[in-house]
Amino acid sequence: MSEEQISKVFAALADPTRRDLVARLAAGDATVGELAAPYNVSTQAVSKHLKVLEDSGLVTKARDAQRRPVHLEAQVFDLMTKWIERYQRQAEARYQRLDQVLAQLDADGTPLPHDAARDKARNAIAPINEEGTAS
Amino acid sequence: MSEEQISKVFAALADPTRRDLVARLAAGDATVGELAAPYNVSTQAVSKHLKVLEDSGLVTKARDAQRRPVHLEAQVFDLMTKWIERYQRQAEARYQRLDQVLAQLDADGTPLPHDAARDKARNAIAPINEEGTAS
DNA sequence: CTTGTTGTCAACCAAACGGTTGAGGAGGGC
DNA sequence: GCCCTCCTCAACCGTTTGGTTGACAACAAG
Numbered sequence: 533m534s535e536e537q538i539s540k541v542f543a544a545l546a547d548p549t550r551r552d553l554v555a556r557l558a559a560g561d562a563t564v565g566e567l568a569a570p571y572n573v574s575t576q577a578v579s580k581h582l583k584v585l586e587d588s589g590l591v592t593k594a595r596d597a598q599r600r601p602v603h604l605e606a607q608v609f610d611l612m613t614k615w616i617e618r619y620q621r622q623a624e625a626r627y628q629r630l631d632q633v634l635a636q637l638d639a640d641g642t643p644l645p646h647d648a649a650r651d652k653a654r655n656a657i658a659p660i661n662e663e664g665t666a667s
Numbered sequence: 668m669s670e671e672q673i674s675k676v677f678a679a680l681a682d683p684t685r686r687d688l689v690a691r692l693a694a695g696d697a698t699v700g701e702l703a704a705p706y707n708v709s710t711q712a713v714s715k716h717l718k719v720l721e722d723s724g725l726v727t728k729a730r731d732a733q734r735r736p737v738h739l740e741a742q743v744f745d746l747m748t749k750w751i752e753r754y755q756r757q758a759e760a761r762y763q764r765l766d767q768v769l770a771q772l773d774a775d776g777t778p779l780p781h782d783a784a785r786d787k788a789r790n791a792i793a794p795i796n797e798e799g800t801a802s
Numbered sequence: 803c804t805t806g807t808t809g810t811c812a813a814c815c816a817a818a819c820g821g822t823t824g825a826g827g828a829g830g831g832c
Numbered sequence: 833g834c835c836c837t838c839c840t841c842a843a844c845c846g847t848t849t850g851g852t853t854g855a856c857a858a859c860a861a862g
Contacts, residue, residue, distance in 0.1 A: 535683055543681035546674055547850085558757040564809060577851055579810060584849095598808040598859050606758035609751050616744050616751075622693040623741035682820085699839060712821055714840060719819095733829050733838040 533611045540588040541612060549573075550581050554590065557604035564600050668746045675723035676747060684708075685716050689725065692739035699735050 544550055553567055568578035582602060585591040590608050593600045679685055688702055703713035717737060720726040725743050728735045 535686075538686070539681055539683055542677050546677035546681055548670055548674055549850090551670075551673070554754060558754040558761070560761060565807090568809095573850090574852065575809070576811090576853085580850075583810090600809065604754075604758060606755060609755045609758075613748055613751055613755075616748055619689060619693040619739075620741060620744045620748075623739060623744075626693070626695060684820090700837090708820090709822065710839075711823085711841090715820075718840090735839065 533615070537589060538612075538615060540584075541590060541608060544584050544588040544590055547581070547584075549578075550585055553578075553581060553585065554604060557591065557602060558606075561601050561603045563596075564602065567602060668750070672724060673747075673750060675719075676725060676743060679719050679723040679725055682716070682719075684713075685720055688713075688716060688720065689739060692726065692737060693741075696736045696738045698731075699737065702737060 545554070549571065556562065556567065564579055564582060565575065567582070568575045571578060582591065582593070586593060588608075590605060592603050592605055594603065595601075680689070684706065691697065691702065699714055699717060700710065702717070703710045706713060717726065717728070721728060723743075725740060727738050727740055729738065730736075
């Protein structure tokens, strides 16, 4: 998934109306008109929202005569979850390292008050380069 | 997590520079100046980006003399993952229902070609109201 | 062929966004 | 006290965004 694509997906989901459309499409495919009906904005506005969702890859349109049944592409959610988890794991790993450093300081009998020790440890581990997640 | 908050988080992550800041903060806390250094935009611009991240709850700032060490609030990722998973599960459940309907049609000896049966089934299950996820 | 339905395209508008420059507040260090 | 560093606030500017209205393409049905 390209950076460009990720930007588009996040931007698409930043709008409450578009999130609502996604929520309804999770329950089943629907035409543009059906999707537009509940809102008190013009059909064109909803059509624009759907174009944004389509450009982001979250949604596809099929053709059935004049209708354009819209379908949610749920795989995109998997990619987003993966993107998020990368940083979740990285942050978690950092905390585990923090605990190790704190334990080490404790074993050394460091006389610092606890909050100061925590700050010191945080600074100490911050500059460590993450070889495990880079490349 | 309020709808407003979700909008802010998605909007915050829609910008590549802000995603990059988040990535670097996952490796450790950093001051505004440290964060701004790698980019060839003004410090003020980065400060604005950090304000957006802060308003979204993804980040907090502490104070150390003139410095403002920025810290990533990784719990927000958990909330986002949960938000996404709701629709992932819902869409998945729909496909399972689709398979059931197809199996039923098959047992009835429906003579439709496979693609048409799939379309028909999709339309058939779409209007079903999701009591399990509503309310 | 004419009419009605469904959806998109085009032009426009106000508000928000991402950037700039300039000014200034808050806090060490001399 | 004075200066220098770190950061934010304010004003401004061009572009993007979410909405509008009006025109029209595509198709089904009469």
